[in-house]
Amino acid sequence: MTSRSLCFKLMREDLKRRVWTIALTILSFLFTLLVPAALKSGSYLDEMAHGNLEAYQKIRLMERMTEVVGMNGVVVTMLLVLSVVWALSGFRYLHNSRQVDFYHSIPVKRHQLFLAQYFNGLLVPAVFYLIAQGASVALILRTGIGAEILGSTPWRMFLVNMVYYGLMYTTTVIAMMMTGNLVVALLGTSVFCGYGPAVIMLIIGYQEEWFHTIYRTEEQGRAFLRAINYSSPFANYMLALGDFSSNTLGARQILGAVAATTALGVLAYGLYQLRPSEAAGRAMAFKRTRTPIKLLIALPVAVVFSIFFYELRSTLAWGIFGAVCGSVLTCCLMEIIYHFDFRKLFANWIHMAGCCLASVLLLLAGMYDWYGYDSYIPKATDVKSAAVVIGYTDSWITYGKPETYIDSQGMENYKWGYEGVWDYQFKHMELTDLYPVMELAKKGVEEDQARRAEKDFRWGYGRERYIIGFRLNNGKTIYRQYYLPLDEGTLEARAMIHDSREYKKGVYPLLEQMPADTASVYFQQYNQQYALDLDQDEKTHLLAVYQKELEELTMARREEELPVGSIQFRTAEHDHAITQNQNNSNSTADIEGRCYYPVYPSFTRTLEIIEKAGVSIKPLNSDDIVSIDVQYYWVGDDVEKSREDKEGELISYRSAEEIEALLPALVYRDYLNFNEYYEIAPAGNVDVMVSFAVPRVNSYGSRSSFNFQIDLNRLSDEDIERFEFYGEKSYD
């Protein structure tokens, strides 16, 4: 008898033994594919026959129907279950010594047995899935919606699902090979699916807990996410489904999953050959794997426990308790599982002690920064340049550019393609004056050491975050972040960094814009948008002037001034995106209102050109205002009684006298957002809306009312009392 024909005979014989698995598979596909397809196609036909459906209703019904053979979560769940069931039912004989004696004494080579069982578990569900998918597609097509609407989705979905079914199935087969008990095999499958992501999350958690100055770039964050997605077959399946839904699933990922399945299949085959028959009934088939697996599970658990208990009381003793507790509990549990005997919980106290020691060392290393991570500052001579992100300064800037997408109607539209704020700044900022940067870093290290000594829980309170990227001469970039108190030293260094041209180049993308790229210029004041009537030379000139004034903007000036308006230099690409969306009757607000920059009163040359272009820049005038609507809130029991009179009320101040009285204290919120360094003394118990006589028109449409704040510094004490504002003036 040839090896191949024997293999097929064994496959046939195996299927006779697994009738229940086949029945379960058929029922699963029947109820997750065929029945829903029949129900939804029937419902669609009924609706079409009786109803006068709108186009969107028809589309929705079609989508629901096609989802059955496309991205169907129930089918995915069922396939996950089936992958485990087929693997368990195929190789469960390995966990029973009677069955092992039977199968391994017959004149069949073990690899033939393995191949027969393994391929049955792959091919049979695939065949039934294919039949069910085909029949479901046929049911849907009988509604007359046309094959072009379904497209290749059902078959691509079939391929993706089967590839990942294979990966999950093979993973479970490996768990079966490595164990001698069904429950332990299930636990093993869970470990294979969850261990990688859990350990990566733990690494992140450990770093977050103990590396106080750690900063991850968005790329590094993505790398961790990628690692999570590729460290588990389950996570990878979910990633593939997500990518399938968003039409970004590539052949490379599918081929990667096929390659992983093949590699795991070869591993399973090798394990089968090596697996001793006497392993049936034991927890672990290979004695050598017991210790590594135990320690690989116990150590992370101990680290989690140590962090958890440390977090409860922030003392070393509790941290050590957690580490020891986690080690002992996990080692004991593993020993009980290994021996199937509760009394064996201390069977290997050396491993337990080793695990305790290792986890305590990891705790101490983190607590006392034995790694030297937080105290590390590169030598100034090793640093080529640096980049510094100052707190949440200039959070109004939008990074990125318009990018196209295809909408549900198949039209090409534009949306804003965001670029990471800090990634942009680290990429574009090259500070060569390292003195203030090093000062901030030194201060950060000192502060961190003080924090470790004092165990200060309220870290970050009253402090500002500084993220520093040191670009080293050897090409590496080292990132650290510090939370620094805003004392004289910090403020001085901050101002030095802020005032430098390199900093601004790294923060404001507009400074990178070339004059020739500027297609149109818009100016806004109190939300009223003006298109500046300028020829190309004037636009180029205005851009150059504005760029220079923006570069020269100092921290000191920002502390004194609020913008008087904002300016937008649109590129041709930006204009085209807006026009394209308008032509497709799509909203333009998302891209039209972006990239406005503040114009400060000290930008005199810029303001001059704007005014020459026909825009009258005037301060807020009582003639423009119809009313100032003030919503009063409850601000606490400690506020004197008189403040409670207007509590909960919305009062509309409309008289000229009232408007004139409040006018000097009105601060436009959008302008405050442009400048975080301008301090006001806000009235804490009110929200203020100002209604203009003439609606303001800009990219977001036409509106009359806008948010303002009340600056108590600009009101007399009498007026504060009169209007019942609550808060403290910051100066007299």
Added chain:
Amino acid sequence: MIETKNLTKRFGDIVAVDHIDAVIKDGSVFGLIGTNGAGKSTFLRMLSGVLRPDEGTVTIDGKEVFENTLIKSRFFYISDDQYFFNNATPKEMMDFYRTVYPEFDNNRFHHLMKSFELDERRKINTFSKGMKKQVSVICGVCAGTDYLFCDETFDGLDPVMRQTVKSIFVGDMEERNLTPIIASHNLRELEDICDHVGLLHKGGILLSRDLEDMKLNIHKIQCVLLPGTEPEDIKDLDIMKIERRGSLCTLTVRGTREEIEAGIAAYEPVFAEIIPLTLEEIFISETEVAGYDIKKLVL
């Protein structure tokens, strides 16, 4: 011929089979005797290629057994708790065995099932323990293999069935030179079928002899000696054991029948008769000589 050299198997700290050297000749019945835990099943599982030896080799006609399908097709292994597929009938088991044993004799299977009054289409899990054993044996002899490894196969069979099975074995041995290797903890089960017996104890083989050799070389004499003559006075015989009941003495003596008859005749006994020894008695005598109490080992 099956040969094991230095065959060893350990389960953790336990040495289940400890450096066993044994030879099982074709065409004879090899009995493997030992208490529970003596290593009989482990020995048979290694013989059948289920377990991989830690040390030593198992060969059939000089070829390794483990993962050798050609060699494995020459034997059929019946474990002490034989596995049958869930809800399978004897016929379904036959269908499976036909797939892997090309020489499987269908007609004989049907015939034997009928002879044993077993219903081929009844689920095996509804059979009694003895009936299951019968199905195993029938499958085993019908597989047409040269060797049949039986682990406690006779345990659970009633005396009639036991004799029937033994007669089938004898028939097959005559017809096609079948070599059954039978492991049992009960000497009496093997007494009338084995040609060669190996005694396993604590993983090691205590003795391995041809039963005929043992029977030819050890005899029991019942005699009444002349007054004044004591059995201890008989110096010419290798007396292993003396039992007295009045004037009747029962002597267990090593030597050939002729030597013993001549030796006892020299003392002109009043009465002397050589009587047959049971396998149990032979073992008792042999193991006692070796310093073991056989009653503690296998009885």
